[in-house]
Amino acid sequence: MHLSLTTSIAFSLTLASFITCLPRTSPAMAKRASPTPMVFAHYMLIMQPKNGDYTADINLAKEAGIDAFAVNYGGWNVDWTQHEAQLEKFYKTAEQLGFHLFLSIDTTSVKDTDMIINLSNKYAGSSAQLKVAGSILLSSFQTDPPAWNWKTDVVDKINSPVLLLPGTLSDDATALFSDNNIPGAGPFTWIHPSATPEKEHSTDLALASQRDRTGKLWMAGIAPWFFTHLNPDKNWAHAQDDQIFVDRWASLLTLKPNFIEIITWNDWSESSYISPPADASSPGTTDAYWGSADHTAFRAMSKVFIKAFKAGQDDVVAVDAADEGVYMFYRRQPASAVGTSDPLPLPSDAGYLKDAIFVVTLLSAPAEVTLVSGDAASVAWTAPAGLQKKSYPWSLGTQVLRAKRGDQVVADKVGAAVVARLDKYDGNVVAF
Numbered sequence: 313m314h315l316s317l318t319t320s321i322a323f324s325l326t327l328a329s330f331i332t333c334l335p336r337t338s339p340a341m342a343k344r345a346s347p348t349p350m351v352f353a354h355y356m357l358i359m360q361p362k363n364g365d366y367t368a369d370i371n372l373a374k375e376a377g378i379d380a381f382a383v384n385y386g387g388w389n390v391d392w393t394q395h396e397a398q399l400e401k402f403y404k405t406a407e408q409l410g411f412h413l414f415l416s417i418d419t420t421s422v423k424d425t426d427m428i429i430n431l432s433n434k435y436a437g438s439s440a441q442l443k444v445a446g447s448i449l450l451s452s453f454q455t456d457p458p459a460w461n462w463k464t465d466v467v468d469k470i471n472s473p474v475l476l477l478p479g480t481l482s483d484d485a486t487a488l489f490s491d492n493n494i495p496g497a498g499p500f501t502w503i504h505p506s507a508t509p510e511k512e513h514s515t516d517l518a519l520a521s522q523r524d525r526t527g528k529l530w531m532a533g534i535a536p537w538f539f540t541h542l543n544p545d546k547n548w549a550h551a552q553d554d555q556i557f558v559d560r561w562a563s564l565l566t567l568k569p570n571f572i573e574i575i576t577w578n579d580w581s582e583s584s585y586i587s588p589p590a591d592a593s594s595p596g597t598t599d600a601y602w603g604s605a606d607h608t609a610f611r612a613m614s615k616v617f618i619k620a621f622k623a624g625q626d627d628v629v630a631v632d633a634a635d636e637g638v639y640m641f642y643r644r645q646p647a648s649a650v651g652t653s654d655p656l657p658l659p660s661d662a663g664y665l666k667d668a669i670f671v672v673t674l675l676s677a678p679a680e681v682t683l684v685s686g687d688a689a690s691v692a693w694t695a696p697a698g699l700q701k702k703s704y705p706w707s708l709g710t711q712v713l714r715a716k717r718g719d720q721v722v723a724d725k726v727g728a729a730v731v732a733r734l735d736k737y738d739g740n741v742v743a744f
């Protein structure tokens with residue numbers, strides 16, 4: 313195993329080489345009244361917050377500029393009575409805190425359209441129900457199209473106007489925006505499993521272009537990370553590795569989906585969370601030891617990207633002083649090191665992962681940044697105002713990141729050690 317113990321030559325990932333510019337929206341389209349851009353976060357109701365209290369999550373989401381939680385309703389072996397009670401408590405808490413929710417039906421487990429219709433009717437009048445121009449928002453998580461027709465079997469039977477944004481894993485932009493396939497307002501596109509950054513980007517370009525051509529809406533999903541290692545059938549990393557989040561946020565700022573949904577808020581079992589890490593008592597996390605990694609940076613960065621997105625910026629041109637930050641994220645072990653006492657093989661797509669430390673600066677003004685990776689010599693550079701992402705091959709040991717502007721300390725962070733091998737494989741990252 314080659315561990316790059318001595319290499320500390322910097323290479324900078326150039327966002328511009330990956331992100332190409334799309335033609336601007338045509339004048340005809342620009343005249344069309346369109347909803348205000350909003351950002352949501354996908355909330356796994358089956359992964360309960362500590363003591364079943366949604367207050368902390370709602371406050372953190374508000375602080376990040378998130379407009380609503382898309383509540384993932386359903387899941388394997390769900391106790392529906394308990395699930396319904398949890399949803400009720402979520403809506404009540406959101407009402408009290410002046411926050412918004414909408415249903416994202418998990419069609420891999422919800423099989424009864426009456427359940428969707430009843431819940432939609434029940435919460436349509438709640439002050440916490442997210443509405444767009446008077447219509448309740450309704451979305452879904454789907455791996456395959458459900459057995460029903462969303463319009464005739466569901467939307468037409470709900471007692472209030474509905475803005476439907478059904479989820480999909482398809483990357484066929486033309487089909488997704490055709491009338492027959494999406495009877496509602498437009499697709500909510502999840503991250504595509506195994507899609508490389510280049511493939512995901514070309515799909516995004518096609519989706520944006522079909523959105524412009526049809527005048528429908530597009531809700532894009534964006535994930536901070538994806539990794540799971542539960543059993544032989546659910547053991548994967550993601551081919552987009554470090555480019556899955558920051559690079560794609562930069563790209564989506566230029567493509568301007570109508571809405572963005574962060575996937576997810578709290579799916580610790582798939583490493584796709586921007587919430588605090590799993591609490592030991594959280595359901596569904598017993599085997600997901602990787603869900604305890606700090607993802608604070610992903611939520612902090614989201615705040616800046618969300619502001620830029622809502623302001624219609626093509627780029628993170630300016631970062632408010634109160635929001636600036638210097639972050640790093642990395643796996644705590646080499647991508648190809650199988651655990652010493654791990655019954656599972658390497659996750660799929662592990663071959664795409666880089667043994668590197670990724671540094672993201674979101675600054676209001678330039679700052680001097682220093683990185684010390686393990687026992688390697690330190691590297692230092694001047695980071696510009698705005699967004700920069702850099703990558704350095706790491707050395708085993710503690711990771712230290714500092715940033716200064718004159719006498720002002722902008723960041724002073726010491727992160728968990730990178731080790732040659734763990735007991736059990738960990739493809740999640742620490743991000744702080």
Ligand SMILES: *[C@@H]1O[C@H](CO)[C@@H](O)[C@H](O)[C@H]1NC(C)=O
Nearest residue numbers: 424425426427428429430431
């Ligand atoms: C939906 O509501 C109707 C009318 O109250 C009721 O008869 C039915 O059992 C409900 N179905 C579900 C799945 O909640």
